[in-house]
Amino acid sequence: MAEIRVGVVDSGHAEVQTGVVLAGQRFCLADDGLDRLPLATDALGHGSAVIQAILSRAPQARFSVAQVFDGRGVTSPLQIAAALQWLGGQGVRVVNLSLGVRQDRPLLREAVAELVAAGVLVCASSPARGEPVFPAAYPGVVRVTGDARCGEGEWSWLGSAQADFGAAVRVGGQAGASLGCAAFCGHLVALLGERPALSNEELLALMREGAVYKGIERKVGL
Numbered sequence: 001m002a003e004i005r006v007g008v009v010d011s012g013h014a015e016v017q018t019g020v021v022l023a024g025q026r027f028c029l030a031d032d033g034l035d036r037l038p039l040a041t042d043a044l045g046h047g048s049a050v051i052q053a054i055l056s057r058a059p060q061a062r063f064s065v066a067q068v069f070d071g072r073g074v075t076s077p078l079q080i081a082a083a084l085q086w087l088g089g090q091g092v093r094v095v096n097l098s099l100g101v102r103q104d105r106p107l108l109r110e111a112v113a114e115l116v117a118a119g120v121l122v123c124a125s126s127p128a129r130g131e132p133v134f135p136a137a138y139p140g141v142v143r144v145t146g147d148a149r150c151g152e153g154e155w156s157w158l159g160s161a162q163a164d165f166g167a168a169v170r171v172g173g174q175a176g177a178s179l180g181c182a183a184f185c186g187h188l189v190a191l192l193g194e195r196p197a198l199s200n201e202e203l204l205a206l207m208r209e210g211a212v213y214k215g216i217e218r219k220v221g222l
């Protein structure tokens with residue numbers, strides 16, 4: 001099983017996950033732009049849950065962690081773009097973005113486009129309904145949401161206006177589209193570990209074929 005390097009842009013990682021984290025950087029807003037600092041404790045626990053969701057499905061994953069959330073769970077396009085640029089130099093094969101912002105900013109769009117052009121597979125969470133968010137809405141990004149139909153080892157191919165794929169929505173005490181994205185990313189990384197030579201197109205085609213559910217969930221009234 002090949003080791004796959006995964007970039008995670010989130011709130012950090014748990015102390016017990018230190019052994020699978022190969023590199024880390026914290027990106028904080030400053031008066032004159034942006035500060036780059038060592039990783040701090042994951043005060044939110046969200047990044048830790050994301051890493052656990054990936055790791056439980058792909059034990060061979062190793063992580064470069066970009067910390068962009070403050071203690072209130074707030075971030076900005078500037079921080080996310082800087083994190084993505086840093087990950088571009090980390091040799092990651094996959095990037096998990098279990099987050100989204102409402103603002104479409106050129107610097108964020110460009111940072112995503114650079115990764116996509118370099119062959120990095122970028123997965124970002126997208127809400128099941130409502131307005132699009134970024135980076136999920138950018139070209140070349142795999143849009144993922146939570147799908148309540150999916151069990152632990154399952155994912156869905158949605159192909160909807162909102163999302164491409166869906167996966168289990170809950171990890172420990174955390175739930176939602178962001179954890180669905182992490183769960184799907186774990187399934188994807190597991191397949192890459194078995195077949196590391198797959199191109200992004202081949203990988204996504206196999207993920208579509210392997211989806212337990214195809215199409216959005218239809219609710220039928222009584």
